[in-house]
Amino acid sequence: MNKTVDFYFDFSSPYGFFSSEVMDEFSLRCNCEIIWRPYVMGAVMKLTGRKPLVQIPMVNEYSARDLDRVARYHRIEFSVPSVFPISSVAPSRAFYWIRNEFGSEKAKQFAQAIFRAYFVKNLNISKPPTVVEVATELDFDTKAVNDALENPEIKLKVREETDRAIEQGVFGSPFFIVDEEPFWGHDRLNHVESWLVSGGW
Amino acid sequence: MNKTVDFYFDFSSPYGFFSSEVMDEFSLRCNCEIIWRPYVMGAVMKLTGRKPLVQIPMVNEYSARDLDRVARYHRIEFSVPSVFPISSVAPSRAFYWIRNEFGSEKAKQFAQAIFRAYFVKNLNISKPPTVVEVATELDFDTKAVNDALENPEIKLKVREETDRAIEQGVFGSPFFIVDEEPFWGHDRLNHVESWLVSGGW
Numbered sequence: 401m402n403k404t405v406d407f408y409f410d411f412s413s414p415y416g417f418f419s420s421e422v423m424d425e426f427s428l429r430c431n432c433e434i435i436w437r438p439y440v441m442g443a444v445m446k447l448t449g450r451k452p453l454v455q456i457p458m459v460n461e462y463s464a465r466d467l468d469r470v471a472r473y474h475r476i477e478f479s480v481p482s483v484f485p486i487s488s489v490a491p492s493r494a495f496y497w498i499r500n501e502f503g504s505e506k507a508k509q510f511a512q513a514i515f516r517a518y519f520v521k522n523l524n525i526s527k528p529p530t531v532v533e534v535a536t537e538l539d540f541d542t543k544a545v546n547d548a549l550e551n552p553e554i555k556l557k558v559r560e561e562t563d564r565a566i567e568q569g570v571f572g573s574p575f576f577i578v579d580e581e582p583f584w585g586h587d588r589l590n591h592v593e594s595w596l597v598s599g600g601w
Numbered sequence: 602m603n604k605t606v607d608f609y610f611d612f613s614s615p616y617g618f619f620s621s622e623v624m625d626e627f628s629l630r631c632n633c634e635i636i637w638r639p640y641v642m643g644a645v646m647k648l649t650g651r652k653p654l655v656q657i658p659m660v661n662e663y664s665a666r667d668l669d670r671v672a673r674y675h676r677i678e679f680s681v682p683s684v685f686p687i688s689s690v691a692p693s694r695a696f697y698w699i700r701n702e703f704g705s706e707k708a709k710q711f712a713q714a715i716f717r718a719y720f721v722k723n724l725n726i727s728k729p730p731t732v733v734e735v736a737t738e739l740d741f742d743t744k745a746v747n748d749a750l751e752n753p754e755i756k757l758k759v760r761e762e763t764d765r766a767i768e769q770g771v772f773g774s775p776f777f778i779v780d781e782e783p784f785w786g787h788d789r790l791n792h793v794e795s796w797l798v799s800g801g802w
Binding site for chain 2: 444447448449450456457458459461462465466469470472473566569571581582583584585587588590591594601
C-alpha cells in the first residue's frame with residue numbers, strides 16, 4: 401500500500417453510501433489503504449448552520465433526482481429511505497465496538513451492511529434493535545452488540561471520533577483526507593484518485 | 602450539432618468561471634451546442650435561504666482550498682477576488698444586450714472576458730465602468746454599452762432570464778440542463794458528458 405485515505409462519513413448520508421459501495425474497488429485501483437471513519441454529522445451541522453439538502457427549497461427536488469441518477473450511474477441498488485435523515489449514533493457505536501474487538505476489515509463489512517440496510521432495505525438504522533439485527537446477521541453476538549451500544553467507553557469513542565473529525569476540518573459526508581489534503585463529496589473521488597496517482601498538483 | 606446544453610451561471614461564481622473556461626472544448630468534444638445563460642443568483646439565494654460558501658464556518662476554509670486546487674487541476678489562471686461575492690446585474694445586462702445586437706458568439710466572448718476580468722485580473726465587475734471597459738476592449742462602442750446598462754428593455758431581459766432560470770429549477774452556478782435533465786455544479790460536467798454521449802441512463 402502506498403498511501404492511506406481517511407474516509408469520513410455519516411451513516412445517514414446517501415452520498416456516503418455511494419462512496420462506501422465503490423471504496424473497495426477504489427482501494428485496489430489506487431493501491432491505497434482506506435481508513436473508514438464514521439462520525440456523527442449532526443454535531444457539525446450545528447457548528448456550520450447548514451441544513452440537510454432535503455430541507456432546502458428547490459435543492460430538495462434536484463437532490464432526489466441526482467441521488468437516483470448517481471445510483472444508476474454506478475449501478476448501485478438504492479432507494480431514498482422513508483425516514484430521512486436520521487441519527488447515526490447507534491450504528492457508529494456498533495462500528496467502533498466491532499473495530500476494537502475484531503479489527504478494521506470486520507468493521508468495514510459491518511459499515512457496508514448497515515449502509516445497505518438503510519439505503520437498500522429501508523430499515524431505520526437509528527434504532528438499536530435494527531443495528532443489532534444487522535450485526536447478528538454478520539455473526540456478531542446479539543447480547544454483546546446490545547451491551548456495546550450502551551457501553552460508556554464506546555459512547556465516548558464516538559464522541560471523540562466526531563470531535564477528531566471536526567478538528568480535521570471535516571464538515572460533510574463523504575469527506576476524504578489524503579496527505580492532509582481535504583476533499584469533500586462523492587464527486588471529488590476523481591480528484592482524490594488523481595492526487596494519489598500524481599502525488600498532488 | 603446533436604444536442605443543446607443550457608449553461609446557467611452567475612458572473613460572480615468561481616465554479617461558473619471554471620466551467621466557462623472549459624466549455625468550448627467541452628462543446629467540441631461532445632458535439633453539442635452550449636447556450637450561455639447568465640442569471641442573477643442573488644434572487645434565488647433568497648428563495649432557498651442558502652448562503653455563499655464563503656459565509657459558512659468550516660466550509661469557507663475548505664472552499665478556498667478547493668477553488669485553488671480545481672484551478673490548478675485544469676491549469677486555469679485564477680485568484681479569489683478581493684471583493685467577493687458581488688452583484689452580477691451589470692455584466693448580465695451587457696451580456697444580453699450584446700447577444701441581442703451581435704449574436705451568441707460575441708456574447709460568449711464577452712462572458713469569457715468578464716469572468717477573466719473578475720477571477721484573473723481582480724477587477725470589480727459589479728461596477729458599470731468596469732463592464733464598459735471590458736466591453737470596449739472587445740471593440741464594442743463605449744457609449745452604446747453605457748446606454749445598454751440603463752436600457753429598461755435590457756434590465757427587464759435580465760429579470761426575465763432570472764425568472765426563467767428559477768422556473769426551470771435552477772438554483773446554483775454553474776447549472777446545466779440537457780433533455781430537461783438538470784445537473785448542478787462544475788463537478789457534474791462528467792455526468793453531463795456521459796449523458797450526452799450515452800443518451801441518458
